Amino acid sequence: MSTIANRRWVLAAYPKGIPDASAWRLEEVPVPRPGPRQILVRARYLSVDPYMRGRMAEGANYAASVRIGETMHGGGVGEVVASEHPDWRPGDIAESMAFGWQEYAVLSPDRTGPGGTHRIDPGLAPIESALSWLGMPGMTAYFGLLETARVRAGDTVLVSAASGAVGQIVGQLAKIAGARAVAVAGSQRKLAWCREIGCDATIDYKASGDLLAAVREACPNGVDVFFDNTGGPIQDAAMKSLAIGARVVICGRIAQAARFGEPEMGERLLGSLIVSRASVHGFLVFDWYHRREEALARLAAWGREGRLRFREDVLDGIERMPDAFLRLLDGSNFGKQLVRIAPPA
Structure with a gap:
C-alpha cells in the first residue's frame, strides 16, 4: 500500500468570511498502514456539511478546529482494504465521521461516540445513505424534531433549508408525526421537491419580498415548531410568528457564513419569547449519539415503508471537495451534498 498515493485536502489558511479554493491544498502522501486493532478504508463517498465552516476557524467551538x-475533517464511507482488527475483514463497508477529506483513512473501530466507526450493511440501502438519511443528517432531523422540539400532531412546523440534507427529513418526519410542514428554501425547483415529499406550504425566501408576511400567510395560526437550519432573516421572521408555547430548535446558521466569528446582525427578539412563552434550544446531534441505533432503526423502517424519500447532490472525484463545500455556502446544492471518490470494487 505504501507505493500508492493517498490524495488528501489539508487546510492551508483560516479564511475570513466565505472561503475560496485557496483555503485548502491538495497533497499526495503514501497510503498509511493500520496499526493494531485498526483498519484501512478506501473512500467511496465523502461528505461535506455546514458544520465544517466552524472547524475552519482559530477560535474555540464545540469541537477542535x-x-x-x-x-x-469530515465523514466518509468506504471499503476496508486492510485490517489489523479481529472483527473486520477486507471488503467490509465502514462509515466514520473521522474519515477526513482523503482517499484512504486509518480508522479505529474500538473508538466510540461521534468519531466512531460503524459497519454498514450494503443490503439495507445504498452505502452513501450512511452519510445522509441513514446517518448524521437523518439523526439530526430525528432527535432535533422528535426529541428536542417534541413535535405533536396538529403542530405547524416551519423548517428552513427545507430541501437540504437535514431539512428534507424534518419535513417528512413532521408529516409522519401528524403535523403540518411548511418549507422554506431558495428556489421554486427546491420547493417543488418539498411539495413532492409532502410539505403543505412553501416559501421562497429569495423571491417572497416581505418574508415576515410570507411566514404569517403560510402559518396563519403561528409557528409551533421552528427548525432553524440557517439563522439570518428567516430566523427573524419566524421568531416574530411564534405560537403560544412554540419550540425553536437552533440547528445551523449557514446564513452567517460570510460573517463567521462576528456578531450576528438583526433585531433583538427575545422579548417575543415572553409573549409566546416559547422555548429555544441549541441543538447538536453529537449529544445524541448514544441513541444512534434507535434512530437509524426507525429511519430505516420508514424508508422501507416508502415514507421517507431523499435527494442527493453528487460530484465526482477527490478534486471536487472544495467545490462541493462551497456549493453548500452559496445554496447551489440541491439535497445532501456528497463527493463520489471511487467506484465499487
Missing part, C-alpha cells in the same frame, strides 16, 4: 496543514 482543523490545524493549518492538517487533513480537513
Whole structure:
C-alpha cells in the first residue's frame, strides 16, 4: 500500500468570511498502514456539511478546529482494504465521521461516540445513505424534531433549508408525526421537491419580498415548531410568528457564513419569547449519539415503508471537495451534498 498515493485536502489558511479554493491544498502522501486493532478504508463517498465552516476557524467551538496543514475533517464511507482488527475483514463497508477529506483513512473501530466507526450493511440501502438519511443528517432531523422540539400532531412546523440534507427529513418526519410542514428554501425547483415529499406550504425566501408576511400567510395560526437550519432573516421572521408555547430548535446558521466569528446582525427578539412563552434550544446531534441505533432503526423502517424519500447532490472525484463545500455556502446544492471518490470494487 505504501507505493500508492493517498490524495488528501489539508487546510492551508483560516479564511475570513466565505472561503475560496485557496483555503485548502491538495497533497499526495503514501497510503498509511493500520496499526493494531485498526483498519484501512478506501473512500467511496465523502461528505461535506455546514458544520465544517466552524472547524475552519482559530477560535474555540464545540469541537477542535482543523490545524493549518492538517487533513480537513469530515465523514466518509468506504471499503476496508486492510485490517489489523479481529472483527473486520477486507471488503467490509465502514462509515466514520473521522474519515477526513482523503482517499484512504486509518480508522479505529474500538473508538466510540461521534468519531466512531460503524459497519454498514450494503443490503439495507445504498452505502452513501450512511452519510445522509441513514446517518448524521437523518439523526439530526430525528432527535432535533422528535426529541428536542417534541413535535405533536396538529403542530405547524416551519423548517428552513427545507430541501437540504437535514431539512428534507424534518419535513417528512413532521408529516409522519401528524403535523403540518411548511418549507422554506431558495428556489421554486427546491420547493417543488418539498411539495413532492409532502410539505403543505412553501416559501421562497429569495423571491417572497416581505418574508415576515410570507411566514404569517403560510402559518396563519403561528409557528409551533421552528427548525432553524440557517439563522439570518428567516430566523427573524419566524421568531416574530411564534405560537403560544412554540419550540425553536437552533440547528445551523449557514446564513452567517460570510460573517463567521462576528456578531450576528438583526433585531433583538427575545422579548417575543415572553409573549409566546416559547422555548429555544441549541441543538447538536453529537449529544445524541448514544441513541444512534434507535434512530437509524426507525429511519430505516420508514424508508422501507416508502415514507421517507431523499435527494442527493453528487460530484465526482477527490478534486471536487472544495467545490462541493462551497456549493453548500452559496445554496447551489440541491439535497445532501456528497463527493463520489471511487467506484465499487
